[in-house]
Amino acid sequence: MNAMNKTKVPVSMFLVIGIIAISFSSIFVKWSSAPTSVIAMYRLLMTNVLMLPFLWRYAHEISQIHLKEWLRTIASGIGLGLHFLFWMDSLHYTTVASSTAILTLEPIFVMLGAFLLYRQRTSRIALISMAIAIIGAICIGWGDFQFSGEALKGDLLSLLGTVAVAMHMLLGKSIREHVSAFVYSFFVFLFAGGILAVYNIASGASFTEYPAKEWGIFFLLAIVPTVFGHYVFNWLLKYMKATSISMTVLGEPLGASLLAFVLLGETITMLQLMAGCLLLIGVAMFLRSNEEK
Template structure:
């Protein structure tokens, strides 16, 4: 087996880990009784806290950003904050299946943006793979879509949150060309957390007084879907384009719906489970036949077994 093949398999494995990790996000949010803006704020601040032991190694790069990089980081962080605020808010108004299936629009938005901004090339098999995955996503959420009351408001919030995260990912592809994953993630998460802190302050949301179980949920959100999910996806932008990375979100309805069925008692029928297989097949076609293949992992990367383990790989 060549080193390139090993690197490609490692990338795909990490990609799968990221999909599983982000699927837990909706479950943790449902378990919490705190305001979603507070949940998102502490989720990101705790992520930054977990990253602090590694800051020293990247201190020079983190403080030597130019005006354009700072501006893009600010915009990317604000978009990430909006995504968390809107999408997490949707989970209080509609089902996990409905909310996560709307996120399936993210790859289409990012693909359109990549073609426009990066002149990305697409082929017929990529479009077929995306279409198959989208069809499976629609089947999963179809039984839960409601066109009235709080469910409709929840679906609209999820759609707006999807647009926000698509912009965040496209800005990330610009920034990751000249920044390490650690520097990019640390500053983007910090900007997003501060944005949410201002929002909470303006709206009078309490910053303390939460039960130990709530702090446990905040910490779980920081570790599982943020570090093992968003952080990992941002790291993968170094080896995969934004459209391919965003395809991971199409796997989220599958695992989120399964978790919601097991842990929250939400309904899941045989048709929806079959649709999950369709989604995974579509994602596989998109990645397998995409024109942009994973780049080989450099020799000094932690996956190569050399050098210190950096949090960007966790």
């Protein structure tokens, strides 16, 4: 049976919502002039503030969480915090298309991790579909790749962020077998925000000296890509394989590039549009083959 049919809700609809939401992340970061670590910290901690009034409903569940789950949640939070720190900083050195295209390596890292940790195998058709989607995503950012100077630094930062989010995704899959999406998300965001707060204190970054525009951007990042993006993906980990969710995130380069064209004035070519179609075909093929039982 297809894993998407195990729930009474249209999982595909939530996948689309999540992809659109995370596609706005790079746009908001580009609009901000605050330090990357500060943007990421407030993005996460503001999400915690929004979730806090509902936390009491999960008091019993929280009291039942074992030490192993807490340690995994802390590690997952560190992975998410490092992802935001590295990837968001990459946007100061390279283009949206280039940075998000590198994120397409995430499902490869997740697939390898899922095999090593959970002995989860992937079919030949799924591997071919993954290759098609990744080729399409890389083509979207191909014209923006540069192998020297600040652009290279940005690409390397994006790669480090990709490894970190793969670790976060793999840990999240195991935790979500025993912990609800709300509890897992709340504490993952809290630990990730806490790590970034420590980093900001150590680096001497200001916590308060920002204009109203910046606080508005922090809030938008908390609402759109975090609540409607990362929280939705955390919820879906209960019903889908981590590799499949990582594959759907490949839609971000296409969505982000289209938004960057409309909102930031970045160029988009016919090659990128054709590559986007190739990407979507590959993702659809992968989800159909990889989620079949």
